Amino acid sequence: MIMNQRWWAFAALLLLAAACTPKTTEPVTETTTEVPAPAPEPEEDLSPCPKFRDAPSPDDAETNYVLYRDFLRAGDWDQAFALWKKVYAVAPAADGQRNTVYADGIRFYEYFISQTQDEALKSAYVDTIFSIYDEIDRCYPEGGYIKGRKAFDLFYKYPGRATKEEIYALFKESIDIDSLDAPDFDVNPMASLLVDLYDAGKIEKEQAYKYQGILRAMIEKGLKECKGTACERWKIIEEYTPVRLEYFETVKGFYPCDYYMDKYYPDFEANPTDCDVVRTVYSRLKFAECSTDDERMKQLIRIGNENCRPEAGKADSAYIYLREAEYAKAIVAFEKAIEEEESVEKQAKYALNNAKIYEVHLRNFPKARQWAERAAEIRGDWGEPYILIGRLYASSGPLCGPGRGWDSQIVTWPAIDAWQKAKQVDPSVSEEANKFIGRYRQYMPNREDVFIRNLKAGESFFVPCWIQRSTVIRTAD
Numbered sequence: 001m002i003m004n005q006r007w008w009a010f011a012a013l014l015l016l017a018a019a020c021t022p023k024t025t026e027p028v029t030e031t032t033t034e035v036p037a038p039a040p041e042p043e044e045d046l047s048p049c050p051k052f053r054d055a056p057s058p059d060d061a062e063t064n065y066v067l068y069r070d071f072l073r074a075g076d077w078d079q080a081f082a083l084w085k086k087v088y089a090v091a092p093a094a095d096g097q098r099n100t101v102y103a104d105g106i107r108f109y110e111y112f113i114s115q116t117q118d119e120a121l122k123s124a125y126v127d128t129i130f131s132i133y134d135e136i137d138r139c140y141p142e143g144g145y146i147k148g149r150k151a152f153d154l155f156y157k158y159p160g161r162a163t164k165e166e167i168y169a170l171f172k173e174s175i176d177i178d179s180l181d182a183p184d185f186d187v188n189p190m191a192s193l194l195v196d197l198y199d200a201g202k203i204e205k206e207q208a209y210k211y212q213g214i215l216r217a218m219i220e221k222g223l224k225e226c227k228g229t230a231c232e233r234w235k236i237i238e239e240y241t242p243v244r245l246e247y248f249e250t251v252k253g254f255y256p257c258d259y260y261m262d263k264y265y266p267d268f269e270a271n272p273t274d275c276d277v278v279r280t281v282y283s284r285l286k287f288a289e290c291s292t293d294d295e296r297m298k299q300l301i302r303i304g305n306e307n308c309r310p311e312a313g314k315a316d317s318a319y320i321y322l323r324e325a326e327y328a329k330a331i332v333a334f335e336k337a338i339e340e341e342e343s344v345e346k347q348a349k350y351a352l353n354n355a356k357i358y359e360v361h362l363r364n365f366p367k368a369r370q371w372a373e374r375a376a377e378i379r380g381d382w383g384e385p386y387i388l389i390g391r392l393y394a395s396s397g398p399l400c401g402p403g404r405g406w407d408s409q410i411v412t413w414p415a416i417d418a419w420q421k422a423k424q425v426d427p428s429v430s431e432e433a434n435k436f437i438g439r440y441r442q443y444m445p446n447r448e449d450v451f452i453r454n455l456k457a458g459e460s461f462f463v464p465c466w467i468q469r470s471t472v473i474r475t476a477d
Contacts, residue, residue: 046096049139055090065094065101072104081108092135099140105132126158144177148186155189165202168193175214180221184233187215188402191241199247209254212245240403243395250363252287260288265296268303275308279322280360287325287361314340315350322353327361330354338378348379355388365392365399366466376425383426387433390418393467394440400465406453409445413471414463416440444476 055061068083084104087094092101109125109132116122130150137146151170154162171190175182190211198208219241222234248254268281282300290297310319318333334350341347355371358364369389376385393415401407419433450457450473461473 047093047099047139049093049096049135050091051093051096052091053096058091061087061091065091069100069104072107077108077111084108093139099136102132102136102139105129126161129153143181144174145183147171147177148174148183152185152189155193164193164197168197168203172211175211180214180218182218184218184222184230184237187218187237188240188244191215191244195244195247198251205251205254208248212248215241215245236402236404240398243398243403247363249284250361253289255288257285257288257290260284261290261294261296265300268300272303273307275304276356278304278308279319280356283322283325283361286323313337313346315346315353318350318353322357325361327357331357344379348375348382348385351375351378352385352388355385359388359392365396368392381425383422383429383433386418386422386425387429387436390415390422390433390436393418394436396465396467397443400463400467406445406449407465409443409449410461410463411465411467412440412444413461413474414467414469416474417469417471441474442476444474446477447475450475 052058052061052065064083064086068080068087071077071080071083084101087101088105093099094101106129109129113122113125133146133150147170151167151174154167154170168190171186171193174186175190194203194208194211194215197203198205219234219238223231223238226234249260264281264284267277271277278300282304285297285300292298292301310316315334315337318330318337321327321330321333331354334354338347338350341350351371352375355368355375358368358371369392372385372388372392376382393411396411397403397408400411401409416437419436422433423430447457455461455473457473457475459473460470462468462470
């Protein structure tokens with residue numbers, strides 16, 4: 001159902017006022033004591049919109065309500081809709097305690113949209129859905145909920161009907177009204193729009209920082225307080241939104257040093273002898289302008305100086321730029337080093353360094369793949385470029401879909417292709433490639449997901465999004 005379950009459970013409490021004669025210790029006299037009249041029962045907390053009791057024939061309205069809902073449960077859309085229209089005309093607020101009639105109206109028109117190819121008719125049905133949303137907000141107001149629902153529908157169901165800025169404004173209003181209690185369905189699309197609009201220069205840094213913080217706080221609160229099926233929804237959100245918000249790590253001064261330190265320094269502690277890790281962590285902390293007086297920075301610098309000095313050669317300046325978090329200059333310097341270097345192994349290494357800069361520091365996956373493919377062309381017997389390409393694909397679930405489900409799962413197919421290619425050209429990386437294949441095989445679509453799309457395992461399939469590669473359909477079971 002499109003409506004949140006809490007709408008269906010919205011019930012008013014009837015307060016009972018008990019009238020009683022107050023106790024007294026005064027002696028009884030012949031004077032007649034006037035007993036106060038019972039306090040009037042307070043008005044029920046009912047919708048201000050037309051209800052069954054307001055209809056010309058309340059009994060008929062209630063009977064039609066029961067009948068249309070029975071037909072609806074039986075899948076008889078025509079009979080149900082004919083009776084629904086009668087109820088909606090006289091008592092759209094039902095008994096005044098639930099928005100069932102409005103919610104069912106949205107359900108009807110969504111069904112009608114699915115049954116026609118007439119774009120003009122579809123557009124009219126969508127107009128009706130949004131007018132019903134407005135009625136719900138007027139007759140059963142519940143904070144920013146309806147604004148969030150409108151934005152959700154515009155984002156996922158009716159693309160092109162509103163601009164990104166307009167949809168973002170609705171989500172923003174929903175969150176501004178309800179803060180951390182805003183609906184969970186606000187979070188993922190709001191994160192996507194926040195990144196896209198900031199990247200397009202349509203949101204200021206201060207605003208982007210404010211709302212990414214609210215989204216993170218909503219996730220923390222949701223995971224902590226959720227119960228039942230709500231927890232599964234919050235887990236899906238947790239797998240998507242933080243990944244999308246990683247984009248802001250590429251924006252100088254967006255996050256404070258503590259953010260990068262908390263996220264990246266543990267990588268160094270877990271792998272202090274891996275020079276790629278040492279360089280990456282130092283570069284991230286340098287980008288964040290972390291103080292070299294910090295003991296953790298001192299430790300990182302000491303290990304780097306002792307164990308991770310690059311060989312003298314054509315790429316000296318490139319490594320300096322990388323260390324100092326000047327990524328654009330580092331990329332240019334590595335490219336120049338490739339042109340000047342005679343060693344094929346070093347040329348390929350420099351190309352892969354650029355791929356890693358685009359992957360880790362700039363979050364530009366198409367460019368990262370481009371440089372990894374160049375490294376593979378330079379040195380055809382090296383599996384590491386394909387390991388990186390596989391990682392790019394496998395981590396694209398939140399970029400190409402909602403984090404789970406079909407669009408996010410199919411990225412595992414080209415990822416596995418890349419890791420298998422890595423083993424094929426370079427047996428020395430087989431252990432690493434097999435580790436990734438084993439980890440991500442479980443995330444492939446299952447047989448049912450493939451079957452309901454009229455597809456078959458083993459068939460060719462083109463993966464869209466930024467990946468744009470043909471692969472082979474596989475199932476997890």
